[in-house]
Structure formats: structure tokens, C-alpha cells
Amino acid sequence: xxxxxxxxxxxxxxxxxxxxxxxxxxxxxxxxxxxxxxxxxxxxxxxxxxxxxxxxxxxxxxxxxxxxxxxxxxxxxxxxxxxxxxxxxxxxxxxxxxxxxxxxxxxxxxxxxxxxxxxxxxxxxxxxxxxxxxxxxxxxxxxxxxxxxxxxxxxxxxxxxx
Numbered sequence: 001x002x003x004x005x006x007x008x009x010x011x012x013x014x015x016x017x018x019x020x021x022x023x024x025x026x027x028x029x030x031x032x033x034x035x036x037x038x039x040x041x042x043x044x045x046x047x048x049x050x051x052x053x054x055x056x057x058x059x060x061x062x063x064x065x066x067x068x069x070x071x072x073x074x075x076x077x078x079x080x081x082x083x084x085x086x087x088x089x090x091x092x093x094x095x096x097x098x099x100x101x102x103x104x105x106x107x108x109x110x111x112x113x114x115x116x117x118x119x120x121x122x123x124x125x126x127x128x129x130x131x132x133x134x135x136x137x138x139x140x141x142x143x144x145x146x147x148x149x150x151x152x153x154x155x156x157x158x159x160x161x162x
Contacts, residue, residue, distance in 0.1 A: 002108070002109070002118075002121045003108050004107045004108075004109070004128055004129055004132065005104060005105070005106045006105050006129060006132045006133050006136055007102060007104040007105070008102075008103055008136040008137070008139075008140050009096065009100055009101070009102055010100060010140045010143050010144065011140075011144050012100070012101060012143045012144060012146075013095065013100075013101060014074045014075070014093045015074050016146070017103055017139075018073055018074045020139065020142060021091060022045060022073065022077070023045075024037060024039075024044060024045065024049065024051065024068075027053075030138035030139040030142050031135045031138070032131060032134055032135060032138070033056060033057050033131050033135070034054070034055055035054045035055065035056050036053070036054040037051050037054075040052055040065075045068075045071070047068055047069060047071045048067070049067070050066065050068075051066055052064070052065055052066070053066055057124075057128070057131065062083060062084045062085070063083055063084075064081055064082075064083035064084070064085065065081070065082040066079050066080065066081055066082065066083075067079065067082065069088070070090065074093060075092065075094075076091065076092045077090070081109065084115070085109050085111055085112070085115070086110040087108045088107070088108050089105070089108075090105075090106050091103065091105055092106070103136065103140075105132055105135075105136065107128070107132075109121060109128075
């Protein structure tokens, strides 16, 4: 099962980034390949949340059944894919210098034999990597638009000055 990892640095705190990603329904706003999300569980956040995500990659359209398997506010969200393509994914958020966040997206996907199995997964890897990098650029732009501008230096903030 190939592993795909993409990451970006977002000019916002982990809590601000979490505010954007914890709203699962809004993922269609920054994920170009996700066209619709329909919750299939009563809950819409936290471990155990289940939803169907309509996904489009080029000519391929499928409904990905997903379940949230990890929920650590401000730190991580994990998901299990139970649709045509199976596997696990995880978002991680790490605070870094200057009040920024390192946001990483890791996926391990299993393609069925009719989709080429392991060979199909290897061929899909560069395409999915490109799409997910673009998705992270969309998330970054969205979060940074909502984050108040930084008008003070780190040293001034530490000293309590504006």
C-alpha cells in the first residue's frame, strides 16, 4: 500500500487551522477532488463520525465511505476509507516558530484489482500527490485569509509590546 505525504506551512496558529479542518462538511471548499459530503452518522465531529464523500479525479467518480478514527483537537484527525478505494489517512498539525502551523496529510490507500491493485496505486500516486498539494494550497489560502495580520515581531509579542 503506497504512502503519500504532502505538507505545507500555514501562517496561522494550530488552533486557527484546526478551526478550519474540524468542520468536515467544509472540506469540499478546499479539496478540489471532494465534490460532496453527506454524513451517515448522527454526529458530525469526533471519533466515530461517518460520512460519504463524492470524489472526482479526472474521469473517475466514486463515493468514498469514511469514518473518523482519530480526533485530537489542534493536533490530529484520522480517517478510515471504506469505499472502492480503502485505506487510512491522517492530518497532523504542529505549531512551529512564529505562530505558524506545519500541516501534513498522509494517506495509505489500497486500490482494488479492477483499479489495477498495487500497480494502479503506484500510477495514481503522482496524480493524487499533485491534487492534494493543490488542496493544501487551498486550505492555506483559506485559513490565512481568516487569520488577523501579524503586525508585531515575535520579540515584541514576547515583551508584551504591540
